[in-house]
Structures are given as structure tokens and as C-alpha cells.
Amino acid sequence: MTIQKQGPTRRTLLSAAAAGAAFGTLPGLIRPAAAADEFKIGLFIALSGPASLFGPTQRACAELAAEEVNKAGGILGRQIKLIPTDAGGPPAESTKSAIRLMLEEKVDLFVGSHDSATREALVATIKGKVPYIYTPVYEGGECAFNTYVLADTPEQQIRPSLTWMMKEKGAKSIYMIGDDYVWPRKCNEHAKQYIAENGGKVAAEEYVPFGAPNKFEEVVTRIKSVKPDAVLITLVGADNVNFNRTFAGFGLDKDIARLSLLLEENTLLGVGAESSKNLYSSMSYYANAPGDANKKFKQAYVAKFGDKAPQLSLIGADCYAGVYCAKELVTKAGGTNAQKCMAASEGLTIPSAAGPWIMHGRHVDKTMFLADCKGTEFDIIKTFPNVKSGDECKA
């Protein structure tokens, strides 16, 4: 009885699914070309996976920028239409979406806030056919055709903060721990240079598998036996939280300073007040960063999304700058022609949540902050004004 019952049910389900799939593709076939007056931006953010924690704020910040630009007349008279697309999965999934967005949606431009592995895949897929603006923090060196980088570079993020650690805090030997992918490894290459310049030494360099369920008792025990003066952390997300909690749990936070390169508001909440002693972060934006630009930005953010708006952090605020960069770039170039955009980008002023940035060599010079973690809040103890990207692209 049961077996007979199952057959048709599954068959019905299958045919229903097939019909559903067919229907799903229909709008793509019959979509009218009428919406051509919209300026379509493919927005790559984390909608799924572990980084999807950032998705809501990334989306909200981009929407805020789009609304402001649209109210002021849009881009060359065209209203911005954001197409939020998932970049939280494996890079190959994002490249598939990029192809679909270019062929089907005919997007005018891409803005991306995601990891470097995905950026490398997207650069190879987009091939400069439309402008691509990359926004969070990164390891430097991206000079692909028609690609524009707003992200913090090692020269901006690591050099000032690490130099400060070594000069002011007297850190001589540095232990490096990171997730095993392109961003941490390249950041550490830069860091080694800065450490050498300041007469220090690398105590050890260690990586844990990216995306694996890592635990850090063994790593922390090893750090304890090596006794470095400071630890440079290029772990991301849950690994960053786990490591810092284990580190403090073993009592190492008393004597060893930590500088983390992707420590924003959400991650610090996870690390928690009792594990954040002697922990530092360096980035171009914090929710409590000083300045009128940030004040205005936060007011607009709360006005649009209310008190329950997703927590602001660099990952999110970068999308706001990304959309504004699109507007300034395309307006100045008079369109999305690659050569014209590349030329227009030089000397371009881009409004960001932390104030205006100037683009040189398709990277931006910006003010950097060094923050000491006080409980679950960032206390900005040092400001490095107008730091050069050190990554200017020639052509």
C-alpha cells in the first residue's frame, strides 16, 4: 500500500517542480526592454553563508545611498536600481550570477563587498566589460582593467597600526595567525616588510583551514610557549571570535597584545567584553568614528531604517561609498565606457560615510583609525589622516 502511494506522489511533485522551473524562467524571456532608463547596479553582498550576518546592513547602506542619489536626480538622469546578489557562497556561484546579471539584466555596473577569493573570480569573469567597484578591506595589488578599489589596503591598514604597535607598545616579535586564503597570506607578506623595517621579527606564521570548524586550544598553547610580544590576526568571522575567546580564556590577554585586521562591531560583540582586553583593530570606518560625515550618515540611516536597523560597521558602510563611487564615476565619465571611466577615476572625489575620499590610480587615499577595544566598544585612540593607498595602478 505504502509503496503504491509513494509513486504518484513523487511523480506529481517532480512534474510540479518542472512546471515551476519552466514558469520561473518565463519572466526572463518576456521581460520588456522598457526599463532601459534605469541605471542597474549588480550589488554583490553576502546573502547566504556565514558572512550573511553582514547582508542586511550591506543592503541597507547601499539602499540609503541609492535613495539619496535618486532624489538628487540619479546617475545622468537615470534612477539607480540595485540588484542585490549573493556573494556569500563559493566564488564559482558568484561568477555564475555575474554572467546572468550581464547577459539577462544587462547591468551597467557592479559593486562588490565580499572576500578576495570571490573578487579574483569576479574580475576574471567580468573582464572589465562593465565597471566593477570593490569596497571592503583587502590585500592590495588589484589593477584589473576597469576595476576600482575603495577597500583599505595593507599600506593603509597594516603599516600605520603595526608601526604604532612596535614603536609605542614596544612589540618586537610578532606571531601571525590567519585563515588559509589569499587575503591573510598576502597581508602577512606586507606585514613582514613593515616588521623588518621596524627592526622586529616574525615569531611564527600560522594558518588554519578556511571554512572548517576550527578550534584554537592547540594554536593558543603554541603561542603561549613562543611568548611573542604581539599577535597579528587575519582570521575572519567566527574563527576570529573563537580564537580571541580561547586566547583570553587561557589568560594570554594579560601579557600579549593583539591586532586584528578584520575586527568590526559584529565580530567584537561575539568576542565579548571579557575577552577583548589588549585587543586592537585598524580600519577606515567605525560606527562611532568622529566627523560630520559619519554623523550625517548615521542620522540618515536611523531615519530610514529605524532604531532596529542592522548594526553599522565597515562592512556595510563600504557599500554606501560603493554606490556613491558609481554615481561620481559615471557622471564624470558621461557614461560607462571603460576608457572614459578609467580616465575619469583619476582625482575623483567620492563621498563616504567617513568623509570624502580621493581616488588615485583606481585606489583611494583615506583617513585610517586605530581602535582599542574597551569591552564591546571601539575606542579610537589614534587617527592617521589621508593615508596613501600605496597601490596606485598605472593604466
Place this chain on the structure above:
Amino acid sequence: MDPLIVTQAINVLYAVSTLAVLALGLAVIFGLLGVLNIAHGEFIMIGAYCAYITQSNGWPYLAALPLTLMICGLLGAVVEWTMIRPLYRRPFDTLVVTWGLSLLLRKIAEAIFGLGYRSLAIPLPGTVQFFGTEYPIYRLVLIALSCAVVAGLVIWYGRSRTGSQIRAMVSNPELAQAYGISVRRLAAGTFITGTCLAGLGGVMVAPLVPVQPFMGLDYVLRTFFVLIVGGLGSVPGLLSGAAVIGGFDSVVSAATNATNGYFAVLVLSILFLWLRPRGIVARG
């Protein structure tokens, strides 16, 4: 003795004992009932959120235990009644249904608590001198507690009347039924015990890890490995599986690095599936 080696040795002990207690719930559900509970990690996640609720309301940490047992028990009962009961002896179908359940539970947690990381204060903070090295107190307590929980369950399973009824049900359900054992009720009770144990594991590890809706994924794979390597349905199987998976990972991580540790676990699991699919201790 070198304090580094002592600390790493305690780390191994910690890895093995916590893994055993985290796998306990799955060992009961998968090992005894044959239900491939992919949502095991989500019950651990629910336990961790119960601990979070307890702490954010300012209740004593131990209050998380009754709360977890209540929520995981109730949820386990509903799940068993609605989804699992029609599917006993159809392992693949239980895999599909619990996979769906895991997605649902993650989304519910996301809807209630959001995707952000929650951090709990460690109930027993600080470190203690231990064989010439400093070690976090809470982790030491966790080792002791894990051993106690596993030992307690082992003794109960071996000595109690219910334990022998479960053994009867597992080896021959029809005969057990004929002897007047209510197999249906016993199976439900066993399933609920499994979900409660998973929740308990969640309460224990919650102060050490970031609590978030996705955290269950970190545990489900590793606990399945434990059962694959150790073998289903026996206590020595569970313990040897936890010792091999947790111990190997920890020893290799300590001696070389975490990448090799993870690699070793994957290779070991594949070798066992290939060459010894019934595990170290095969049920008789």
C-alpha cells in the same frame, strides 16, 4: 615535565571528552534508532541559545539545564511524533526529513535572535595552576563533567530496566513488542533523550564559542565522523570514535598545524568508510 606538553595533553583530553559528549545525542538517535539525524547540530545550537537566554536574563548558569531539557525535550517529542515515527527503518528518508528540519530550525533561530554572534560570559572564568601549567578552569570542569555525563549514561544504559528494554528493542523490535514492551513509546523516549543530550552539549560549550544560528554545522560533521569511525550502537564505539577523531585532530594540530589536523580527520574518516564501514567496534 615540559609545561607545553602537559598543556597540549590536556588539550587532547579536552577535545576527546567534549566531542564524546557532543556526539552522545547522535549516538543515541543514530546508533540505537538508526535515524540519521542531520539536525543534531541544531539541537546543540538550541541548547546554546537556552544558555544565552539564561545568562542575558541574569539567571544562574545552571538554570540553563532545565530550560534546555524542557525546550529540546518538547521539540524532540513533536519532531518524533510528526516526522520520525512514520520513517523508522527508512534511514535515507530520515536523513532528508531531518535535513529539512535543520534548515527550519536555523531559520527560526535567525528570526528570533538574528544572525549576529552572541557571546556568553564564562561561568567559571580564569585559569588554575595544574601540573605546572596554567589551564582555564571552565575547560577543566568541562572535561570532568563530560566524563561524568558519559559514565552516567553508560551505567544507566547497562544496569537499568529501561536500558535493557532499549537493547531488546534495538536487536529485535517484534520480539520486544511481543514481550509486552511498548516499542513505540520506548523509541519516542529514546529520541527525546537524544535531543536533550544534544541540547545539554550545547549548554556546555556555549560560553566558549560564538553562539549563532549556523553554529550547529560545526558539530554535525564531526559527530557523524565519530560514529562512523567508532561504530554504531555501543558505548565502546562512541568512546573509541571520539578518541580517534578528537584525539587525532588535536595531536596532529598540536604537533604540526590545524590544517594537517583537519586533513587527518578527513582522511581517517574516508579510510574507515572504505575499509571498515562498520567502525572500530561493530555491534554484534
